[in-house]
Amino acid sequence: MTVSGGIWLFKTEPTIFSIDDLQKKGSAGEFWDGVRNYQARNFLRDQVQSNDQVLIYHSNSDPSGIVGLAHVINGAQVDLSAFDQQSKYFDPQSVITHPRWYGVTIRWFETFPKIISLAEIKAHPQLSLMAVAKKGQRLSIMPVAREHFQIIVNY
DNA sequence: GCCAACGTTGGC
DNA sequence: GCCAACGTTGGC
DSSP states (O other), X not given: OOOOSOEEEEXXXXXXXXXXXXXXXXXXOEEOOOOOOHHHHHHHHHTOOTTOEEEEEEOSSTTOEEEEEEEEEEEEEEOGGGGOTTSTTOOTTOBTTBOOOEEEEEEEEEEEEEEEEHHHHHHSTTGGGSXXXXXXXXXXXXXXXXXXXXXXXXX
């Protein structure tokens, strides 16, 4: 696989939204909302673009790891859940005239036949250098190096 | 459930 | 602007 655009890793807790849930969304894909971290927000708002690759990572899972691949089908849009008082992502400090949070829309592409677990990532000479393998790295959106992506899709 | 490693908040 | 207290993430 040859890739020219950006490559990202998105974390999700599968009990809340799994790659199977993403697959069920079909060609419309899913708006990735609820990101409430500024560094992750900046990636979503400023860098993630249509046609970028997105590795889906299941966190808080058994095992945690990379489970598949999705594609960005629409770039940054205001995350309206921040204005919804019923939403668990409601943020009273985000106002319509000055939105604070953004999301992108992604579409399921494939679920890997076997999860690439965090333990395998940490044990791999190259993959162990990925940000997701680093202790204390809690970002839910992070860039992925091209060489790491190639290893993963050929795993 | 524990707790390390963060990020955020707010008093000063 | 400092930093203690607090909240959250997420592996284990």
